[in-house]
Amino acid sequence: MHRSIDYINILKTNGLLVSYNCGEETDIKGLTYDSNEAAAGTLFVCKGAAFKEQYLKDAAAGGAVIYVSEKLYPDVDIPYIQVNDIRRSMPFLADLFFDSAFKKMRLTGVTGTKGKSTTAYYIKTILDLYEKSVKGPETAISSSIDMYDGLKRYESHITTPESIELFRHFKNAADSGIDFFTMEVSSQALKYNRVDLVNFDIGIFMNISEDHISPIEHPDFEDYFASKLRIFAQTKTALICTDSDHFERIKDAAASSKKVITFGTKPGSDIYGYNIRKIDDEIHFNVKCDRFDREFVLTMPGLFNVENALAAIAAALCYDIPEDIIYDALRVARSKGRMELFSSNDKKVIAIVDYAHNKLSFEKLFESVLAEYPGRRIVTIFGCPGKKALLRRSQLGTLSGKYSDIVYLVPEDPGDEPAELISKEIAGYVTAEGCPYEIFEDRGEAIEKAIMEIRSGAAGSSVLLITGKGDETRQKIGKEYIPCPSDAELVQQFLFLYDKTAVLK
Template structure:
């Protein structure tokens, strides 16, 4: 609990003398979660307006409601209007939890693809070195009590969840905390990371994604690049020559920040790769990673550079650790079976991820047939759907279109857009609405030695169909249909 005056001052809001002694018990974004002593924040989203519930929150016991200055709500003595409620929410949550970020060294991992993998690989490398580090990523969280699958569908949570997590990291004596930073979280609209300063900022690759939210590729890139302004003076920025926006990143950096560029400052090569491992050299020294995609090797090397900064060791000294790095659930995850079929689950859902994946498949497939199960999320960037279909069809003998997260879109419309990009006449295309049935058909059609790719869901634990959240486990679905 905190005094209202203290929280208002933390967000640079003038404090009336009558507000000084009120005690705040919680910070809420849902009116039905408000109780006596709560502060309610009414966020305006793409499909809803939380400010409309401000008076309901007050009736439920909230002592204050904070809403957007342009919200169409009648004024009230206990309603405060601010320019950006998300930023106010972040600042107040920091103060409510006694500023745990001030006692932790934060690392942000961003980019279009490879964020979760790079964050997890860094977490593993630091554990090998005995350095206590927390992790908050799409796939996993670790507040010092042990790594568990993330219970959240969003990669970077709202500030109430994030600061409660940082508070636990502090209590569990973590020294570093690795945070996956999405474009939504970095955007001014959501500002989930507002007010944080990072010791190290990592950007994997930059292309384009979430255009439906940002409005344009340029706005998306600006959100991502805003991370560079959140790195502390004399901090560290890590990226690779594969980052298409490398020059733009470097021009945005404060002159005091140390840049580490994989492939430029630290030369590396990829020599051989197969479905289960990649071998190459780093600064002339050989390395092996037991991961099934070339891009994963790049991600481990980015993590290696970050661990080198943290440990103050030459990265070559840490190179032997790479052979012990383990893959993430849902990231080119092999599913063993008695049928002799090579089944892989992967979260690929962006153009960049498809390009990397299918370039790799072309390189390693040999004479094997490729059967791909894919879809596209409803309400997301529609322009990429045909591109994904085109990329997948070029290297797939059979392409099965199914649900990913259709939400409120008609699945037939989503699949129709994917079909529009399919130019390969040799690729057989099927549509099976139910994802488990689609996986079952892929397994039924597969012969020993064939490659089956299940794309789009990865680690996710649910499928969104309109207002329904359907429990889902891709690996379990495979095991059930392959028996």
């Protein structure tokens, strides 16, 4: 346990301390920015543009003994530590409180516009199989899908948690005897200091494309790209994809890491993927590197997943995982809500549930579907979030209109913005491509119609692309997250009805 003077000194050393009036020998027993978590001995952090003085009063009532803030609150009767930058301060506080726990594990960070979750889960599947072979524990993960740290497992709300939560997960994992921790690293996490002080044994840069540009995210592409590139400054071994746009700039930034390894489908890549083909429902490809030249197989759909697999292979080789374990793991690897494939018994309905939600992921998805299911009618079911990533509305509307036979527009975390207005804005870009559309208030209604109209004979054999939410079971409406069935659950529900009516007929 550390005392208040330890926190004062770490902030002072790093140029963050402004003033303090607390005692120097106070035992700090807890660290949080959530007033509901405050208990006896808590160091409470006042953060965020929406912070209210009442939160601090509630924390004090719960037992907080000191607060850390950029602003002073003279009406709250507990001592303070004043700082000049609360976001930069948080990682120092968290690292001290949780004893730099990440240093006890091998840490992999994955960033990029597309493929972070699937790559993270490919890596986790490989590492889990390796740990099983040596009687080790399940490995930890922090992703936009879910979190597992040895003690807690839950569905995620955010790609990369705030630093206090993240460092707590590191501590839980280290205390659980976990050796590997794999995490997605968002541009927001890099820009707003959530992963400051964290040193990645491996940092993977998948790709870059225009996304997350809005008044509450990044003002422009340059800010977004520059934020992503920050990962290399805290990475030992950088893995970069030769297929990415802006590769030369990525390569130059990666030079700040101690070692750089390339992967991709371009000749000359250190981990080179080639001879990519689909055989029945499997994707076969060969990989050539300094250790082997052999075939690998994915049973998860999507030709674009080869790039994600190459990243995972590169990471596994850095950790000296045996190639047979890599092969066996990739053959069964899955990522919840990513390229989940469902079909009716008569094969007239192929439904793909995927998290695709930006320009690059839509381009890759349509490219793969057109190659894997030529001649089939395409129905795309999607929406866009409220008040952020605003360019998606034009980009995804245009792409879906270009490649779909019909588009069904649905809510997708509209937040404070009316879902119907978002859909109408997207619809303008869909119709500009000459594609018909319908707007639905409920995702389930759109999925039901897309499936059952094929049963009725109103439409022929189709591929349904249901994107944006994946396996998520909540919709953000207003300020609240409202429970709802996942897209995968809805697809299975209506395919069961489709098959059942076929039997009755």
